[in-house]
Amino acid sequence: MTETMGRRERKKAATRQALADAALDLFLEHGFDAVSIRDVAEAADVSTTTLFKHFPSKEALLFDMDVDLESALVAAVRERSPDTSVIQALRTHMLGTRAFKTQYEEQIAAFRQLIDSTPALIEYHRSMWMRHERALAVALADDLGAPADDPACAALAHLALEARTLAGTSPGSEAAVNAAFDLLEKGWESVRPGKGRAA
Numbered sequence: 667m668t669e670t671m672g673r674r675e676r677k678k679a680a681t682r683q684a685l686a687d688a689a690l691d692l693f694l695e696h697g698f699d700a701v702s703i704r705d706v707a708e709a710a711d712v713s714t715t716t717l718f719k720h721f722p723s724k725e726a727l728l729f730d731m732d733v734d735l736e737s738a739l740v741a742a743v744r745e746r747s748p749d750t751s752v753i754q755a756l757r758t759h760m761l762g763t764r765a766f767k768t769q770y771e772e773q774i775a776a777f778r779q780l781i782d783s784t785p786a787l788i789e790y791h792r793s794m795w796m797r798h799e800r801a802l803a804v805a806l807a808d809d810l811g812a813p814a815d816d817p818a819c820a821a822l823a824h825l826a827l828e829a830r831t832l833a834g835t836s837p838g839s840e841a842a843v844n845a846a847f848d849l850l851e852k853g854w855e856s857v858r859p860g861k862g863r864a865a
Contacts, residue, residue: 689727
């Protein structure tokens with residue numbers, strides 16, 4: 667039974683990957699709006715019913731790692747080294763998710779261009795990250811020994827995730843992440859001393 671279940675899971679994973687790969691190829695070649703769900707299903711040689719068993723929407727086809735994002739965010743907080751602050755851990759995690767790898771620069775640039783030129787994908791990408799805000803806030807509160815609904819932890823979770831989405835629309839993605847986390851870590855007055863009017 668275990669062997670059979672393993673084979674079934676492998677087949678499901680292969681189908682899911684084939685759909686994600688076909689969707690990306692089609693979207694990059696023709697544009698997101700010009701490609702239909704049926705086009706993607708046919709390219710992967712499955713039915714549209716099968717496609718919807720793996721992906722709830724057309725937008726989701728481009729973000730097939732969504733399931734893993736929440737656990738990775740929580741792990742960044744809970745599994746950090748004792749000498750690493752929460753904000754340092756989140757900064758490192760957010761920079762890592764930007765995939766700043768030169769060997770993939772061309773593919774990443776094409777993927778980013780597709781997202782940034784499609785309003786529906788910009789919004790889906792943002793909402794995908796913000797769905798995990800609650801889990802991150804709870805992990806932060808647990809780390810501090812604070813109540814699960816602690817407002818400061820909720821604020822930090824929200825702002826950290828917004829830093830990630832801000833980077834998605836910025837030409838200098840790595841610099842944008844670092845600027846946002848400098849602000850979170852040091853505060854406005856430390857980052858921009860003497861630049862504003864006195865209250």
